[in-house]
Amino acid sequence: MTTLHVPLSQTPYDIVFTAALAGEAVPGLSAQVGGKDCLLISDSTVAPLYGERAAALLQGAGAARVTTTVFPAGEASKHLGTLAELYAAAVGAGLDRGGVMVALGGGVVGDLAGFCAASYMRGIPYVQLPTTLLAQVDSAVGGKTGLDLPQGKNLVGAFHQPAQVVVDVATLCTLPPRQLACGLAEVVKYGVIMDAELFSWLEARVAPLLALDEAVYREVVYRCCALKARVVVADERELTGQRAILNYGHTFGHALEQLTGYARYTHGEAIAIGMGMAVDLARRLADSPALADLQRRQDALLAALGLPLRAAGLAPAAIQQAMRQDKKYQQGRNRLILPDRIGLVRLVKDTDEALIRAAIEGRCDP
Numbered sequence: 132m133t134t135l136h137v138p139l140s141q142t143p144y145d146i147v148f149t150a151a152l153a154g155e156a157v158p159g160l161s162a163q164v165g166g167k168d169c170l171l172i173s174d175s176t177v178a179p180l181y182g183e184r185a186a187a188l189l190q191g192a193g194a195a196r197v198t199t200t201v202f203p204a205g206e207a208s209k210h211l212g213t214l215a216e217l218y219a220a221a222v223g224a225g226l227d228r229g230g231v232m233v234a235l236g237g238g239v240v241g242d243l244a245g246f247c248a249a250s251y252m253r254g255i256p257y258v259q260l261p262t263t264l265l266a267q268v269d270s271a272v273g274g275k276t277g278l279d280l281p282q283g284k285n286l287v288g289a290f291h292q293p294a295q296v297v298v299d300v301a302t303l304c305t306l307p308p309r310q311l312a313c314g315l316a317e318v319v320k321y322g323v324i325m326d327a328e329l330f331s332w333l334e335a336r337v338a339p340l341l342a343l344d345e346a347v348y349r350e351v352v353y354r355c356c357a358l359k360a361r362v363v364v365a366d367e368r369e370l371t372g373q374r375a376i377l378n379y380g381h382t383f384g385h386a387l388e389q390l391t392g393y394a395r396y397t398h399g400e401a402i403a404i405g406m407g408m409a410v411d412l413a414r415r416l417a418d419s420p421a422l423a424d425l426q427r428r429q430d431a432l433l434a435a436l437g438l439p440l441r442a443a444g445l446a447p448a449a450i451q452q453a454m455r456q457d458k459k460y461q462q463g464r465n466r467l468i469l470p471d472r473i474g475l476v477r478l479v480k481d482t483d484e485a486l487i488r489a490a491i492e493g494r495c496d497p
C-alpha cells in the first residue's frame with residue numbers, strides 16, 4: 132500500500148495504491164464514505180467483474196447504504212441520456228448532499244460519474260476507482276469531468292476534484308490487450324514530456340509490461356500519477372498553460388480519431404501516431420542529435436508496446452483541417468506541444484502550416 136498526496140490548495144486529496152478489491156485496507160476511505168449513502172456507478176463490462184467486490188469494499192468502510200447503477204460500456208454512453216439516468220438513480224437511492232458517488236471503471240465511467248457528482252445537488256463528493264490503465268494514469272487524476280454532445284467530444288464538463296482515488300492495479304489483468312496498449316501510449320507520453328528516467332525505465336521493461344507484471348504496473352502507475360499530479364497542482368484549471376504539455380501528440384491524435392469516427396483507433400493508438408508526427412515536425416523545425424535520438428527511441432518503444440506509428444488511408448489535408456477545429460490548437464494561430472529531447476517539451480506557436488503538412492504526410496500511407 133502506498134499513498135500519493137495531491138496538494139491542491141482548495142481540494143487536496145490522496146491517491147491510494149492498494150489491492151482494494153482483494154480486501155487490502157484503503158486508508159482514508161471510511162472518512163469519505165463512512166455513514167454515507169453511496170451510489171456506485173459502473174459500466175456493463177466492469178460491474179460483473181468488480182461490482183460486488185467494490186460494493187463490499189464500501190460497506191466494509193462503513194457506508195450506510197450502497198446502491199449500484201450500471202450503464203452500457205463504451206464511449207457511446209458518454210452522453211446526456213446516461214447522465215439523466217444517473218441523476219435518476221441518485222434520487223432513487225435517496226442521495227442527498229450528504230451522499231457520495233463512486234466511479235468504478237475506465238475513463239468513461241469516471242468522466243460521467245465525476246460530472247454527475249459535480250452537478251448533482253450543486254455538487255457532492257466522489258471517489259474514483261479506476262479500472263483501465265488510461266484511467267489509472269490519466270483520467271482519474273486531475274478533476275476534469277464531462278461528457279460528449281452530438282456536436283463533439285467532451286463539450287460539456289466541469290472541474291471537480293475527486294475526494295479520493297483508489298488504484299488497484301490488479302484490475303488490469305482483465306483488460307483487453309488493445310486497451311492496455313492504449314494506456315501505455317499515455318505512459319510513454321509522460322516519459323517524453325517530463326521524465327527521461329521513466330522513459331529509459333520503460334525501455335528496459337517492455338516484456339514485463341506486456342506480460343502484465345503487477346509489480347511493474349504498481350510502480351509505473353504510481354510514477355505516472357505523481358507526474359500528472361505535479362502538472363495538475365501547477366495548473367489546476369488549465370489557466371497558466373503548464374497543463375498543456377499533457378497534450379503532446381494529442382492535437383494530431385484527436386484529428387485522427389475524429390476523422391475515423393472514433394472507431395478505427397483507440398485514443399492511445401491515435402496519440403502514438405500523433406507523437407510521431409510531433410517529433411517529426413520538431414526535427415523539421417530545428418533538427419538536433421537529441422531529437423533524432425528521441426524519434427528513434429519513441430518509435431521503437433511505441434512499436435514494441437504494440438502501438439501504431441503510421442496512419443493509413445487518410446488524406447493529410449483532411450487531418451490538417453481536422454486539427455484546425457481543435458480548440459486547443461487554433462486560437463488565432465496554431466499551438467502545438469513539441470519536444471526538444473526526451474523529458475522536455477514546449478509550447479510552439481505559429482508553426483508554418485506547410486511544415487505541419489509535411490510532418491503529417493511523412494506518417495501517412497495511402
Ligand SMILES: NC(=O)c1ccc[n+]([C@@H]2O[C@H](COP(=O)([O-])OP(=O)(O)OC[C@H]3O[C@@H](n4cnc5c(N)ncnc54)[C@H](O)[C@@H]3O)[C@@H](O)[C@H]2O)c1
Pocket residue numbers: 174175176177180204205206209236237238239240242262263264265266269270271272273274275276285302303304305306307310313
Ligand atoms: N478526465 C480526463 O482528464 C480524461 C483524460 C483522458 C481521457 N478521458 C476520457 O476517458 C475516456 C476513455 O477512457 P478509457 O480508455 O478508460 O475508456 P472506457 O472507460 O470506455 O474503457 C474501455 C473499455 O474497457 C472496459 N474495461 C474497463 N475496465 C476494465 C477491466 N478492468 N477489465 C476489462 N474491461 C475493462 C470498459 O468497459 C470499456 O469497454 C474517454 O471518454 C476520454 O475522453 C478523460
Ligand SMILES: [Zn+2]
Pocket residue numbers: 269317381398402
Ligand atoms: Zn490522452
